[in-house]
Amino acid sequence: MRNLTPDRGRQETWKVAPQRRTTSELDTETVQRLVQSLDRSLVASGFSPLEGGSTEVYRIDLVGSDRNPLVLKIYPDEPEWRPSKEILVAGWLKGLTPPVPKWLRVDESRTVLPLRFALLTLLPGRSLRHWMAEPGIDQAYRQMGELLRRIHSVPMPAYGYVLGHGIDKPRSTNADYMTAAFEDVFRRFRDLGGDADLGRHCSTWPKEASISWPKATVPYSATTTSIRAMCSRRMAASAAFS
Known part of the structure; x- marks a missing residue:
C-alpha cells in the first residue's frame, strides 16, 4: 500500500485560486475510516486533492483493479442545507449525458471528521482549464453549450431558489x-x-x-x-x- 499523503509534487504553469480550508490535514487512518464507513471491505491506497470547487474535494484510490476511485467532499458548517441540495439537484440531473456524480454516502455526524462529508463516484477527465491553449478548444465550448441546453430542458415544478428541501418560495x-x-x-x-x-x-x-x-x-x-x-x-x- 503506497503512502497516503496528498500528491502535491507536480507543478502546473497556470495559476489557481487558493484552496479554501475547512478542516485539518487528512491522514492514513482517517482516510481508511472514511472509506470503510461506506463499505468495510474497502481499502484505500492513496488520496490527492482535486482542483476547483468551493470547498475541499479529494480523490481516494482503492486497492483492487475492480474498485473505482471515490471522491471525498468536505462541507463547512454553513450553509446547513448544502449537502441536501446537492443530492437533490444530482437526482434531477441523473438522466443527463455526460453523467453527473452519484452521492454514495453523506455523513453529518461529525464523528469521523470534524465537519460533514460526502463520498461520491468519480467522473473521469480533467478540468477544462488544462485545455485552454489547445487547438480546437471551440469544440469544447460548443459541447458546453449543448450540455447547458440539456440542463435548461429539465422540467421544474416552479421558479425559485433551490434549498435542501426543494424550491424555496416557489413562483x-x-x-x-x-x-x-x-x-x-x-x-x-x-x-x-x-x-x-x-x-x-x-x-x-x-x-x-x-x-x-x-x-x-x-x-x-x-x-x-x-x-x-x-x-x-x-x-x-x-x-x-x-
Missing part, C-alpha cells in the same frame, strides 16, 4: 420570480443604509421597462445582468459621493 412564472428577486435586492440595499430614493427608483425598473421575461425552464435572463449592472453603477456612484 408560478419566471416574471414573478425575477420581479421578487429584484425587489428583495433593492430592499436589502435600503436596509443596509443605501440611498432610499435610489433604491426605490431602481426597484421600479423591472416593472416599468416592459421587459418580456423569457419563459425558460430555468429562471435566468441576460436582461437581469444589464439591469443589475446599471443599478450597481448608480449605487456605486451614490456611495462615492456619500
